[in-house]
Amino acid sequence: MNAIYSVKEAFAGMRRAKTSTFISISTMTFLLLIIGLFGIIYLNIDHLVDVLNAKVDIQAFVSGTLDDNEIANLGAKLVNIDGVANVQLISKEAAAKEFQKEFGQDVFDVLEENPLPSSFLLTLKKEDQTIVDVKKIAAKIERVPGIDEVNYHGEALNLLNKFSNIASIVNILLLLFVTLGSLFIVSNTIRLIILARKNIIETMKLVGATRGFIRSPFLLEGIFQGTTGGAIAFLFIFISSKLVISHWPGILYLPDYYYFLIIGTGFILGLTGSMVAIKRYL
Amino acid sequence: MVELQNVRVKYPNGDGIEKISFTIASGEFLFLVGPSGAGKSTVLKTIYMDIFPDEGHVQVEEYNSLFIRKKDIPFLRRKLGVVFQDFKLFNDRDVFRNVAFALEVIGRKNKEIKRRVLRALADVGLSHKARKLPQELSGGEQQRIAIARAIVNEPYILLADEPTGNLDPLTSAGIMDVLERINARGTSVLMATHNYELVKKYNRRVIRIENGKLL
Numbered sequence: 001m002n003a004i005y006s007v008k009e010a011f012a013g014m015r016r017a018k019t020s021t022f023i024s025i026s027t028m029t030f031l032l033l034i035i036g037l038f039g040i041i042y043l044n045i046d047h048l049v050d051v052l053n054a055k056v057d058i059q060a061f062v063s064g065t066l067d068d069n070e071i072a073n074l075g076a077k078l079v080n081i082d083g084v085a086n087v088q089l090i091s092k093e094a095a096a097k098e099f100q101k102e103f104g105q106d107v108f109d110v111l112e113e114n115p116l117p118s119s120f121l122l123t124l125k126k127e128d129q130t131i132v133d134v135k136k137i138a139a140k141i142e143r144v145p146g147i148d149e150v151n152y153h154g155e156a157l158n159l160l161n162k163f164s165n166i167a168s169i170v171n172i173l174l175l176l177f178v179t180l181g182s183l184f185i186v187s188n189t190i191r192l193i194i195l196a197r198k199n200i201i202e203t204m205k206l207v208g209a210t211r212g213f214i215r216s217p218f219l220l221e222g223i224f225q226g227t228t229g230g231a232i233a234f235l236f237i238f239i240s241s242k243l244v245i246s247h248w249p250g251i252l253y254l255p256d257y258y259y260f261l262i263i264g265t266g267f268i269l270g271l272t273g274s275m276v277a278i279k280r281y282l
Numbered sequence: 283m284v285e286l287q288n289v290r291v292k293y294p295n296g297d298g299i300e301k302i303s304f305t306i307a308s309g310e311f312l313f314l315v316g317p318s319g320a321g322k323s324t325v326l327k328t329i330y331m332d333i334f335p336d337e338g339h340v341q342v343e344e345y346n347s348l349f350i351r352k353k354d355i356p357f358l359r360r361k362l363g364v365v366f367q368d369f370k371l372f373n374d375r376d377v378f379r380n381v382a383f384a385l386e387v388i389g390r391k392n393k394e395i396k397r398r399v400l401r402a403l404a405d406v407g408l409s410h411k412a413r414k415l416p417q418e419l420s421g422g423e424q425q426r427i428a429i430a431r432a433i434v435n436e437p438y439i440l441l442a443d444e445p446t447g448n449l450d451p452l453t454s455a456g457i458m459d460v461l462e463r464i465n466a467r468g469t470s471v472l473m474a475t476h477n478y479e480l481v482k483k484y485n486r487r488v489i490r491i492e493n494g495k496l497l
Contacts, residue, residue, distance in 0.1 A: 002389045203370055206330065207435070208360035209387035211353065 010220035017193045024189035028229025031182045036237045036262050042171045047253040049164045058122040060141050061149040074146045083137045086123040186273025194281045226270015230263040288338035299324050299494040311465045313481045314474040316491035322474035326441050363432030363440040367447035369424045371416040378412040381431045402430040422453035439470040
């Protein structure tokens with residue numbers, strides 16, 4: 001197959017259908033910007049959930065009847081529970097100090113004794129930081145003899161995870177909708193180009209051009225439109241995200257691979273859109 | 283060799299062809315004569331395998347309509363040249379590029395394209411019009427360009443569907459001269475026409491078709 005010929009024909013085709021190619025690239029840019037924006041929202045919610053989940057600890061309060069030795073043994077038991085990464089003992093004395101820090105008053109001044117129990121602060125392994133895992137692990141800890149009570153921020157975590165799940169579903173639906181729109185736009189432009197070149201395609205078939213040879217310029221046109229749209233959307237997002245980050249550092253989570261993902265998405269949408277048109281109209 | 287055996291094609295509206303059988307030997311010049319709508323174009327389409335018979339089969343050299351794979355059709359067509367009444371030239375490129383097109387799309391090298399196009403243009407007597415656009419030429423000249431494009435790949439057979447249909451008698455005679463010259467060099471020619479007067483002037487084998495059947 002003559003690659004130079006296909007590239008030349010692809011550009012000639014776009015030159016002949018200038019207006020629809022321009023509209024297609026502009027629409028692709030706009031849709032990819034929307035896709036990019038949804039992607040950023042999704043990425044940042046997900047990142048926030050990760051960060052907050054990582055801060056979820058379980059606090060297990062120890063029964064007041066245990067002596068230091070028994071408490072140490074209890075700590076060893078807790079660290080062996082599945083999903084627990086780290087166990088830190090907060091002694092009665094440390095709890096009292098914490099009380100003073102929080103309330104500005106020594107607990108002994110108020111009550112003449114220290115009613116605060118010793119407790120263990122348990123950090124969970126990263127893969128077990130979902131709400132379901134936290135609940136399961138907390139239940140296990142609660143069953144350990146010597147543990148009186150278990151605390152974790154279940155409700156807040158629950159709410160955050162619910163919000164993140166709903167946001168993900170809405171995001172995915174919108175992404176699907178916008179993606180279908182992009183495919184329709186590209187395939188429709190390619191369809192117009194195919195129709196405008198009906199005679200040339202017919203003659204190509206008659207003189208023995210292979211299917212691949214006839215199709216390749218249209219595929220290239222779709223790829224060009226998608227990738228150009230992706231590249232322009234990339235520029236917009238790159239510049240505006242850098243501006244946002246320079247004004248408010250740390251507000252946006254945006255890994256470098258994300259920019260290339262936008263160009264890649266443009267490429268894939270362009271390729272798929274033209275393939276749909278070629279399959280239907282050629 | 284081209285052979286049609288009991289070929290039947292039925293279109294949804296009931297038209298078509300039936301029990302068409304004939305062969306074209308290598309180097310033969312054959313007229314397929316019949317009124318408009320008799321099925322001449324359908325016969326030609328079964329030979330370049332644009333449509334396939336509902337019954338019977340068509341053999342073109344090593345390709346058979348019953349067994350040919352879709353991806354082999356372009357290679358069958360490289361052994362055929364096809365010419366139509368309406369020329370089917372591209373007005374956006376000059377005569378040279380129109381003829382070269384048939385070689386470009388099958389991936390021939392530039393040097394070979396140049397040599398073959400100039401040869402084909404010489405064969406139809408239009409070397410001096412290579413840089414003209416088709417719309418700057420007369421109808422007869424445009425048909426000669428279409429013939430040059432059809433023969434530039436040195437096909438085994440030239441299929442001409444009413445090549446003189448749009449032309450006056452004098453110009454038609456010129457086209458016939460070109461076709462005879464091509465045939466004299468060994469290329470088979472199958473020419474479909476409704477012009478009995480033209481056919482009578484040439485002492486060639488004639489098959490007649492009417493209402494989709496051979497007479």
